[in-house]
Amino acid sequence: MASETATEAARSPGISYQQLLDTDTRPVPEVLRWQSERELPAVRVPIERYTSRAWHDLEVERLWKKTWQFACREEEIPEVGDRTVYEIADLSVLIVRAGASEIRAYPNACLHRGRALCDGPGRAAEIRCPFHGWTWDLDGQLKRIPARWDFPHVERERTRLPELRVGRWGGFVFVNFDPGAPPLAAHLGELPRHFERWPLERRYKEAHVAKRLPCNWKVAQEAFMEAYHVVATHPQMLPGIGDANSQYDAWDSFSRAITPNMTPSPHLGWEPSEQDMLDSMFTRSVDAEPLLRVPEGMTARQLLAQVSRMQLQASVPSVQDLSDAELADSFYYTVFPNFHPWGAYNRIVYRFRPAGNDPDHSIMEVIYLAPFRGRRPPPAPVHWLGDDEDWTQAPELGFLARVFNQDTANLGRVQRGLHAAQHAHVTFGRYQETKLRHFHALLERMLAA
Amino acid sequence: MRLRHPATGALYTLREDGEVEVEHEGRRGVFTPAGAWRSGELREADPHLLGWVGGPSLAPRGGTFAAPAAAPAGPRPPPTLSRGAPRGDPRRRSQGMELGLSGRKALVTAATRGIGLAIAKQLADQGVDLAICARAAGGLESAKKDLESRGVRVFTKALDVADGAGLRAFVAEAGQALGGLDVFVSNASGGAGTGENAWQANFEIDVMSAARGVEAALPLLAASEAGAIVFVSSTAALEYLGVPQPYNAMKAALIAHAHDLAQALAPRGIRVNTVSPGPIFFEGGSWQMIQQAMKPVYDRALAQCAIGRMGTPEEVARAVVFLASPAASLITGANLVCDGGFTKRVQY
Numbered sequence: 001m002a003s004e005t006a007t008e009a010a011r012s013p014g015i016s017y018q019q020l021l022d023t024d025t026r027p028v029p030e031v032l033r034w035q036s037e038r039e040l041p042a043v044r045v046p047i048e049r050y051t052s053r054a055w056h057d058l059e060v061e062r063l064w065k066k067t068w069q070f071a072c073r074e075e076e077i078p079e080v081g082d083r084t085v086y087e088i089a090d091l092s093v094l095i096v097r098a099g100a101s102e103i104r105a106y107p108n109a110c111l112h113r114g115r116a117l118c119d120g121p122g123r124a125a126e127i128r129c130p131f132h133g134w135t136w137d138l139d140g141q142l143k144r145i146p147a148r149w150d151f152p153h154v155e156r157e158r159t160r161l162p163e164l165r166v167g168r169w170g171g172f173v174f175v176n177f178d179p180g181a182p183p184l185a186a187h188l189g190e191l192p193r194h195f196e197r198w199p200l201e202r203r204y205k206e207a208h209v210a211k212r213l214p215c216n217w218k219v220a221q222e223a224f225m226e227a228y229h230v231v232a233t234h235p236q237m238l239p240g241i242g243d244a245n246s247q248y249d250a251w252d253s254f255s256r257a258i259t260p261n262m263t264p265s266p267h268l269g270w271e272p273s274e275q276d277m278l279d280s281m282f283t284r285s286v287d288a289e290p291l292l293r294v295p296e297g298m299t300a301r302q303l304l305a306q307v308s309r310m311q312l313q314a315s316v317p318s319v320q321d322l323s324d325a326e327l328a329d330s331f332y333y334t335v336f337p338n339f340h341p342w343g344a345y346n347r348i349v350y351r352f353r354p355a356g357n358d359p360d361h362s363i364m365e366v367i368y369l370a371p372f373r374g375r376r377p378p379p380a381p382v383h384w385l386g387d388d389e390d391w392t393q394a395p396e397l398g399f400l401a402r403v404f405n406q407d408t409a410n411l412g413r414v415q416r417g418l419h420a421a422q423h424a425h426v427t428f429g430r431y432q433e434t435k436l437r438h439f440h441a442l443l444e445r446m447l448a449a
Numbered sequence: 450m451r452l453r454h455p456a457t458g459a460l461y462t463l464r465e466d467g468e469v470e471v472e473h474e475g476r477r478g479v480f481t482p483a484g485a486w487r488s489g490e491l492r493e494a495d496p497h498l499l500g501w502v503g504g505p506s507l508a509p510r511g512g513t514f515a516a517p518a519a520a521p522a523g524p525r526p527p528p529t530l531s532r533g534a535p536r537g538d539p540r541r542r543s544q545g546m547e548l549g550l551s552g553r554k555a556l557v558t559a560a561t562r563g564i565g566l567a568i569a570k571q572l573a574d575q576g577v578d579l580a581i582c583a584r585a586a587g588g589l590e591s592a593k594k595d596l597e598s599r600g601v602r603v604f605t606k607a608l609d610v611a612d613g614a615g616l617r618a619f620v621a622e623a624g625q626a627l628g629g630l631d632v633f634v635s636n637a638s639g640g641a642g643t644g645e646n647a648w649q650a651n652f653e654i655d656v657m658s659a660a661r662g663v664e665a666a667l668p669l670l671a672a673s674e675a676g677a678i679v680f681v682s683s684t685a686a687l688e689y690l691g692v693p694q695p696y697n698a699m700k701a702a703l704i705a706h707a708h709d710l711a712q713a714l715a716p717r718g719i720r721v722n723t724v725s726p727g728p729i730f731f732e733g734g735s736w737q738m739i740q741q742a743m744k745p746v747y748d749r750a751l752a753q754c755a756i757g758r759m760g761t762p763e764e765v766a767r768a769v770v771f772l773a774s775p776a777a778s779l780i781t782g783a784n785l786v787c788d789g790g791f792t793k794r795v796q797y
Contacts, residue, residue, distance in 0.1 A: 206645060219772045231456070235498050238455045268455060283501070286451045286460070295741045307742050310735070313651040314639045317584060317609075370646050374611035374653035406497050 011431065012244035014266040017258055020245070025302060026323040031194050031343075032258070036249035042440040044425040049071060049440075050216040050418050056359040060089045062339060062447045065177040068165075068187045070339040070351060071095055071203055072173050075379045076101065076121065081138060084121045086175060089354050093164060093175055096119045096127065098138040105164040106173045110134055112145075121381070127161070136161050170200035170341070171369075189252045191335060197326075198344050203369035205379035206347065207396035210365045212355050212387060213408060215415035217338065217362035218439075221352035223407050223414075225334055225435040227259040231267045233406050238265040240277035240300065248434035253442065255435040256343070259330040262301035274300040282399070304328045312345060315371040334435055336442045345371065348400075360415055366404065454498050461494070461502045469494075469502050549775035551576035555632035555673065556623050556666065557656060558610050561588030562683060563734050564726065564769075565636040567762035571770045573599035577632070580623030582608040582616075604629065610637045610658035611650070620665035630669035632773045635659035635703075636681040640735065641696050651699040659703055663710060667719075675775045676719035680707045681765070682784065684727045688792045691746070700725075705782050711782030720781035722772040727788025730759040755790025 009012035018035075021028045049055050057262035071086035072095055083096040085108055092108035094117050108116045108130040117129055126143055129136040133214075135144040145151055165176040167184025169192060174184050181187075184419050213220050223229065230243035236393040242260035244267060249256050261281070272280070275290060282291045292307065296302050312319045314328075322344075331343030340350035347368040355361035365382075383394055391401035391408070418426075428436050450463040459473035468487060469480050471494040478491030484499045486492050511543035550572065551668035561570040569581055573596045581596075583589050586607040596603045604626040604673040606619045624630050637658050659680050670676035684690075686701035704723050730736045730752045736759060740747040751759060768787045771777055786796050 204646070233497050235454060235456050235495055236452065236501055272455075280455065283452065286453050289745055292742050293744045295744075298741070303742055306738065309741075310738050311642065314642060314654070315646060348774060370644075372646050373609070373639070373650045377649050380645075402501065406500060409497070409500060 014242070014245050015263065017242075017245060017247040017260055020242070020260050020263060021323075021325055024323045024325055025305075026321065028323045029197055029324055031197065032323075032325055034194075034249070035247070036251055040250060040434065040437040040441055042428065042437045042444070043430065044427045045440050047418050047421055047423070048426055050219055050415070050426075051359060053357070053359055054355060056089075056354065058447055059354070060091075060357070060358065062449055063443065064088050066181060066446060066449075067178075067337055068181065068184050069165060069337070070172050070335075071105070071175045072200075073379060074103070074173055075204060075376060077173075079123060081123045081125050082121075083118055083123070083127075084164045085118055087353075090176070090357055092116060094127070095173060095175070096138055103168065103173055103246050104138070104140065105166050106140060106161040107164065111159055111161070141176075154382050170195060171203065172200070172339075182407070187253055188252070188335065190315050191251075191254050191333070194256070194333070194343065195341070197209045198343060200369060202371065203347075204372050204377050205367060206370035206377075207368040207383075207394070208365065208380045209367075209383045209385060209394040209397060210363060210389070211385040211389075211391070213362050213364050213406075214360065214412035215362060216354045216359050216418075217354045219414050219418070220362045220364050220411055221334075221338060221340065221350070222436050222439075223411060224332070224340060224350055225255075225439070226257060226429075226432050228429060228432040229407075229410075231265065233410060234403060236283060237280050237403075238268050239272035239278035241265055243267065246432065248431060250434055250438035254333055254335045255438045256333045257435055258326075259332075261328050261330065262304050274298075274303075277301075278303065283402075285421075293445065301328050308345065312371065314372045316345065334439065336439065337446075341369075343399065362364065366391075366400075366409075368396070450502060452498065454495060454524075455494065459494065459498075461498055463502050469499050469659050471499075478544075479746075501530050519684075533626065538557050538603070546776060548575055548770070549675070550632075550770070550773070552578075553631040553673075554578045554627040554629055555634065555773065556580040556614075556620065556630055556662075557634040557636055558662065559583055559637035561585070561592040563731055564593055564729060564762045564765050565634075567766035568634055568636065568769050569596055570599070571763070571766045572632070572773070573601045573603075575770065575774075576601060578602040580604040580606075580627055580630075582610065582619055584607045584609050592617060611639075611653035613657065613661050616658055616661055617665040620662060624666075624669040627713065629673060630666055631673040631675050633662060633666045633670060633678045634681070634769060634773065635662050635679075638681075638683075639696070639699075641692075641694060643692070643694050648695040651695040655696070655699040656702050656706070660706060667714075670714075671717045674718070675778075676714075676717070676720040677775075677777075678707070678714075678719060679769050679772050680704075680723045681734065682707075682723045682725045684725050684786060684788050684792045687725060687786070688794060691749075692701045707784070708782050715781055720772075720777070722777070722780060722782070723784040724765060724768045724772065725784055725788070726760060726765045726787045727786075727791030728754065728759040729762055731762050734762075750791070752790055753793075754788075758789065760787065760789055 072084050076084050080097050086093045094106045094108040096104055098104045108118055110117055112134045115129055115131040117127055126135050133146045137143050142159040143155045167174040169188055185346040227243040227246040230237055240262050242263040243265050244260040246257055262277050274294040278294055279290055284290055294303050301324055305327040308327035309319050326344040334340050338352045342348040347370055349367040349369055351365045353363045355363050391397055391404040452461045459471055462470045464470055469482055471478050471491055473491055474783040476491040478489035479487040480499055506569055522714035555572050555577045557565055557569050559565045561583040569579055573756050579596055589605040589607055593603045593605050604623050608615050608619050610616050637654050639654035680703050682703045683700040685697040686704055707721050728736050765787050768785050
């Protein structure tokens with residue numbers, strides 16, 4: 001692999017994110033001040049990484065069968081006996097709440113003739129194969145075999161459902177196929193400290209939309225790991241987004257981008273007013289009244305923060321203490337390999353997976369985790385969009401649906417271009433594509449094993 | 450729908466036939482929303498912005514706001530109440546209506562700001578001992594100081610009224626601290642919002658805190674010789690406010706529940722009424738926020754107020770205090786609309 005080491009990252013002209021934080025009307029939390037030491041090698045990576053079945057097979061063996069991965073939310077299986085299925089490539093996992101505070105995961109395959117034990121979310125007191133009725137307890141102990149006399153060779157003790165590792169953080173359930181992997185806490189490292197102020201376990205799944213995309217899963221997720229694409233893909237946002245002023249950091253197993261909003265893009269050749277910045281968020285028609293008007297003596301950033309405070313008032317008791325930055329900006333984390341929780345109260349979590357064993361297709365999921373007050377509202381079930389449906393057909397996504405449409409409009413064409421390419425590598429920017437370089441460095445380490 | 454491309458300055462117009470006309474530096478072109486050129490001398494346009502303009506589910510932004518009505522000629526400010534000779538002045542002909550509240554005990558939820566605080570202050574001015582709660586301890590402390598300076602006893606507790614067990618405990622503790630309870634005012638609200646979460650919040654905060662609070666307070670109120678319950682609802686329950694939201698539906702539920710309670714509790718000597726305020730403006734309140742952030746919405750609401758201004762928390766508080774007092778002994782099951790003519794229906 002060709003590589004370079006970026007020693008000193010050049011930065012875009014314009015205000016830095018740290019300088020912008022100094023203008024906040026509230027104290028800014030420490031987590032937004034943390035910056036990483038960067039030394040990331042991958043500046044070019046081979047194209048076949050996105051297109052070849054051989055590379056995909058290697059990922060299955062050395063990545064998906066070895067790494068911790070977000071499988072479901074705890075709230076999806078709240079009662080003993082509740083179960084759901086997590087699938088990755090052609091692997092399938094049955095996740096079940098075995099006790100009030102106990103969650104277990106099993107390969108989703110009957111030990112008799114292999115039928116999937118579970119086809120989707122449900123609740124039952126035991127695990128029963130629908131084919132011949134072999135049955136296990138929730139804790140994996142063999143319970144019943146119809147016509148038991150026919151299986152004298154099947155020993156009860158040896159016919160426990162094999163168990164997969166389970167870890168939990170922030171209301172998320174993670175699984176790991178590798179019995180020898182270090183614990184989830186070691187994988188997450190400092191991540192929980194980053195989310196201390198924004199506890200994701202105290203959220204509920206407000207929306208969950210899934211769509212199959214005609215591109216490799218890495219092509220898909222890499223479109224959501226930098227703000228460099230905004231200038232060409234989301235031009236309507238430029239007056240009100242500090243795309244090139246974003247800050248990128250990478251730690252052990254996770255990375256973070258922070259993109260400030262309600263500050264003009266350095267790409268813009270003119271200076272927008274505070275109102276222009278605000279309008280850019282709402283796609284205002286040139287002859288329509290603005291949806292919100294920035295009052296005299298206030299900035300668009302302060303207004304957006306104040307409106308967010310108003311919206312969060314009922315569900316976030318500490319809302320008055322949150323900084324403008326936490327209410328206005330975008331904090332998008334990537335936890336290796338494919339889990340993307342957003343910081344503060346942006347609500348977004350993305351997950352990207354290969355679609356079966358096809359390196360040219362992937363599954364993108366958009367999950368909104370909303371704060372709540374009082375009783376936890378029930379989690380939204382997965383809303384699958386068809387191949388010919390676009391994100392606006394999921395009204396639960398709100399105005400972001402059209403932004404996702406702009407993003408996904410590129411993705412199939414990226415995959416086609418990668419197949420058509422006569423050159424061998426894609427190349428990454430030294431700073432703005434920090435998160436991609438970090439990801440590929442970790443991926444190479446896993447796959448080299 | 451017309452958009453200006455912020456980088457190139459080109460103007461994109463979505464036509465009625467679904468195609469997009471782009472105008473840039475005197476040249477024009479017509480494109481499909483997907484970006485294919487149809488006609489005109491301009492042959493290239495940013496495909497992403499084309500998708501944005503003509504893309505799926507693009508509708509003109511939901512309704513344009515009507516221009517604010519011409520400001521009515523000088524709306525009158527709220528009247529001062531101490532008109533004529535001061536109390537105690539021999540020239541004074543009447544001592545005014547006696548509310549009969551002095552020495553009684555009242556509980557008001559969410560009483561550190563806005564309408565709740567105004568209710569507590571006026572009750573205190575009538576010589577009523579108070580139990581109040583709110584989520585933030587800081588606000589409770591300053592409210593307590595203010596109320597105590599009016600010469601009454603004040604019991605406070607930091608509490609989220611959505612927490613049923615906590616609310617019940619607070620009501621019991623309040624009864625003990627004050628030595629009984631005559632008046633229960635449910636004022637807490639989850640405020641405006643949309644979505645599942647808002648439904649839950651308004652249900653728990655607006656409806657259930659009132660329902661649970663009454664349940665908990667019942668033995669105390671039944672022991673009083675002048676038991677009274679007042680729920681603060683909203684005109685949002687009565688007329689369309691421009692957005693379907695749980696706040697409106699839950700406030701309506703509150704009125705219905707008060708009506709039922711009025712019938713059921715009358716034999717036990719407890720009166721139950723509702724006050725429905727229209728837009729109420731105060732420092733730090735929602736309408737101030739709306740005035741700053743959504744001027745057209747504010748202007749439209751203001752234009753709808755027949756008296757030419759929004760209400761004050763004090764004006765709502767007077768209605769609540771009256772209904773809570775023995776002076777309103779014949780009134781139960783009423784919903785007193787207190788809105789300066791904001792709603793247009795006949796208040797039968």
